[in-house]
Amino acid sequence: MIQRPRGTRDFGPAEMHKRRKAEQAMRDVCHRFGFGEVVTPTFEHSELFKLRSGPQVVEEMYVFRDKGDRELALRPEITASVIRYFVNDLSTAPRPLKFYYVGNCFRYENPQSGRYREFFQLGAELIGNKNPETDAEVIALAVNCIRAAGLENFVVRIGHIGILKSLVQSEVKDDAVVSDILRMLDKEDFDALGDMFDAKTLPRKLFDRITAIAEIKGEIDLLNNLEQSEVTDYVREIFSVLKIFGLEDCQLDLGIVRGLDYYTGMVFEIDAPNLGAEKQILGGGSYTLSELFGGEPVFSTGFAIGIDRVMLALEKERTPEPHQPLDAFVVPAKDDMRKYVLGIVARLRSQGLRVDVDLMRRTLSKSLKYASSANAKYAIIVGKEEMAKRSVTLRDMKSGEQEVVLADEVGSKIKGRVG
Ligand code: HAM
Numbered sequence: 001m002i003q004r005p006r007g008t009r010d011f012g013p014a015e016m017h018k019r020r021k022a023e024q025a026m027r028d029v030c031h032r033f034g035f036g037e038v039v040t041p042t043f044e045h046s047e048l049f050k051l052r053s054g055p056q057v058v059e060e061m062y063v064f065r066d067k068g069d070r071e072l073a074l075r076p077e078i079t080a081s082v083i084r085y086f087v088n089d090l091s092t093a094p095r096p097l098k099f100y101y102v103g104n105c106f107r108y109e110n111p112q113s114g115r116y117r118e119f120f121q122l123g124a125e126l127i128g129n130k131n132p133e134t135d136a137e138v139i140a141l142a143v144n145c146i147r148a149a150g151l152e153n154f155v156v157r158i159g160h161i162g163i164l165k166s167l168v169q170s171e172v173k174d175d176a177v178v179s180d181i182l183r184m185l186d187k188e189d190f191d192a193l194g195d196m197f198d199a200k201t202l203p204r205k206l207f208d209r210i211t212a213i214a215e216i217k218g219e220i221d222l223l224n225n226l227e228q229s230e231v232t233d234y235v236r237e238i239f240s241v242l243k244i245f246g247l248e249d250c251q252l253d254l255g256i257v258r259g260l261d262y263y264t265g266m267v268f269e270i271d272a273p274n275l276g277a278e279k280q281i282l283g284g285g286s287y288t289l290s291e292l293f294g295g296e297p298v299f300s301t302g303f304a305i306g307i308d309r310v311m312l313a314l315e316k317e318r319t320p321e322p323h324q325p326l327d328a329f330v331v332p333a334k335d336d337m338r339k340y341v342l343g344i345v346a347r348l349r350s351q352g353l354r355v356d357v358d359l360m361r362r363t364l365s366k367s368l369k370y371a372s373s374a375n376a377k378y379a380i381i382v383g384k385e386e387m388a389k390r391s392v393t394l395r396d397m398k399s400g401e402q403e404v405v406l407a408d409e410v411g412s413k414i415k416g417r418v419g
Helices: 012-033 046-050 055-059 079-090 134-150 161-171 175-186 192-197 204-214 220-225 230-244 275-277 307-317 335-350 366-373 382-390 412-417
Strands: 043-045 063-065 071-074 097-106 120-126 155-160 251-253 263-271 280-287 299-304 328-332 353-357 378-384 391-397 400-404
Touching: 012 097, 012 120, 012 134, 012 307, 012 328, 043 079, 046 055, 046 071, 071 175, 079 097, 079 120, 079 299, 097 175, 097 366, 097 412, 120 134, 120 307, 134 155, 134 230, 134 263, 155 230, 161 175, 161 204, 161 230, 161 263, 175 192, 192 204, 192 382, 220 230, 220 391, 263 299, 275 280, 275 307, 275 400, 280 307, 299 307, 299 391, 328 335, 328 366, 335 353, 335 366, 335 378, 335 382, 335 412, 366 378, 391 412, 400 412
Parallel strands: 155 251, 328 353, 328 378
Antiparallel strands: 043 071, 063 071, 097 120, 120 299, 155 263, 263 280, 280 299, 378 391, 391 400
16 A cells, blocks of 8 residues: 655545635635735745755755756745745835735654644735834734634744844854854753853853843843843834734743744744644744845745644644534435436535535435435435425434425525524
């Protein structure tokens, strides 16, 4: 038997129903915020991601050569593609550009619950400006998406990479070492960071300062522990705009560094605490990438939601509602009514109802058993007598109650009841 590749999944209809519902709710929010959908290729020239994603993402990339000997990569994320699209085709379009996307991404990671080699993101990018309102707008969109998906327990943490980055850069001139330091701060691996400082004889004072800042997490007032600067004023302003948007309980977290290397300003993450190790359901922030792809530098702010993790968190939060794929299952009582019932099925479907019919030529009782296992709300039974009177027997599958209804009226009757 051929198995699916490690770290990938198959999704059945019940799971897809839930995923699409959550996804649609999030898409609706994106539209309400004025974001339009874009789709970019699933594979790109590998260079696109190598330029600024950072060593971790590059290491995990699925890279291959095509028959024309081009080095391509399955996208590990979608931000770089959206900015490439912007530089290629949209650099003169009126700004800001507000885009959202839904798609699969690929990273060669160690698979576990919530961590896959193929996973799905819904993300958004606002291209064209950098100011606290822009950043707050993107954070508000993210939070509203998560809420619309139905999640109640989540924590929004907001920081600014400029604080740690500028401190480190003021004393460390090698960009690769700066990146390594920031990555260890992101992982809160302070022991390894200390060892690295010792090995490279970097100033201990810097270590103490950056680890202290990375541990500033909680109320916005904790910013008072830092010297006032342009960055602290900027972060305060983001929180004040978020308040106007009705988002009062966001936390300050100056330890957020993010796994991708392209961020330059505000950074934010959302966790679903009930997920344990893989609790980060969203990551984002402001960055510039366009200049690396041949365009002028343009500020953008964006995020990506890990749809798989949102679905896992939703499952932990509430008892799943029964999947109701069918409004009605139509059953001919005898073989010679099979064609007649197909006409009824076609009419009900054209009225917008979700209707299925016995295609296995089962007996009446077996068909009813199937209708029940398919979780149909109603069974519509057509016998000889019903056919003669142009009627049907409508059976409520839950209560077992039955009534005879005119065939022409059964559609509106069901519609009135299923809403
Ligand atoms: P990221 O933090 O790498 O950011 O990914 C965003 C989200 O995708 C994560 O928070 C997580 O929920 C989900 N995710 C990442 N890797 C996996 C995996 N292996 N399995 C399951 N879920 C995963 C980005 O991708 C940036 N492009 C976000 C962004 C957009 N920044 C600015 N604009």
